[in-house]
Amino acid sequence: MPRLTIGDLAKATGTKVETIRYYERIGLLPEPGRTGSNYRSYDEEHLGRLSFVRRARDLGFSLDQVRELLGLADQTDRSCEAVDAIARQHLTEVERKIVDLTALRDELAEVIERCNHGTVAECRIIAALAPVPAG
Amino acid sequence: MPRLTIGDLAKATGTKVETIRYYERIGLLPEPGRTGSNYRSYDEEHLGRLSFVRRARDLGFSLDQVRELLGLADQTDRSCEAVDAIARQHLTEVERKIVDLTALRDELAEVIERCNHGTVAECRIIAALAPVPAG
């Protein structure tokens, strides 16, 4: 069972060293052992846990959600209902964001479309932002 | 020309009082005059400027972009090229975000789909997060 430095762990998971220390500080990762010179010393289990965190983060889960998911993942013989619930809730949030951003994109595109590249005074983009344009 | 309190301005623009003070603090809004009892006192021009800021924020522009847009909006006889550039760049960012979120949504939906509601040990959602699931 090979021991890993924080740098090894960072490389293996595509995480910055500072981020790993941050995860430890907020209690998302367990405190690892230390070498004689006070270096953090990790094993395969730490690697697995950090990979889990990173994968969940890549899927857009918040750190609080990740924390819950980690806790649930350890209780292997319970029903996965709670896991489902977290994932579905997150999916709903993502879908809502897409709807919002799409509406935003359409509005932005429309505003930009109307610009006829004259002076700022005539600019429809500025007009779209200014309330009750003088006149 | 009626004078407005910060609360009036907040109500008129749908902004929180604290946010207006924050905008003033970071130099996005000019410091207004004060009454004898040191209350901020605004006029129609302040109202217009804050409305501009809020509208631009609603369209997703960053405060730095809003600052630039405000600066440009005052130079009425210049070409609106720079305004266009900011708006188009923002549109591009929004479009990229939509693409990213859509990919994320698909991946999430796929992961959730595969769950067959058993124990955590069997859960495909957890499996999708865990690296090299034991076995």
Added chain:
DNA sequence: CTTGACCCTCTAGTGACTACAGGGTGCATA
């Protein structure tokens, strides 16, 4: 024996607010 890459802790910065704490002001009402 020095260079450079790594490691350590602690603090502060990011964006765009938001939420107090601890006070002052202005107006209506009992």
Added chain:
DNA sequence: TATGCACCCTGTAGTCACTAGAGGGTCAAG
């Protein structure tokens, strides 16, 4: 006149998920 309440003030600290830096210690190679 007192008192309550809504509003205003300043200043600081918290949010989220990191990221960057200061100021130092450790280790292997040349």
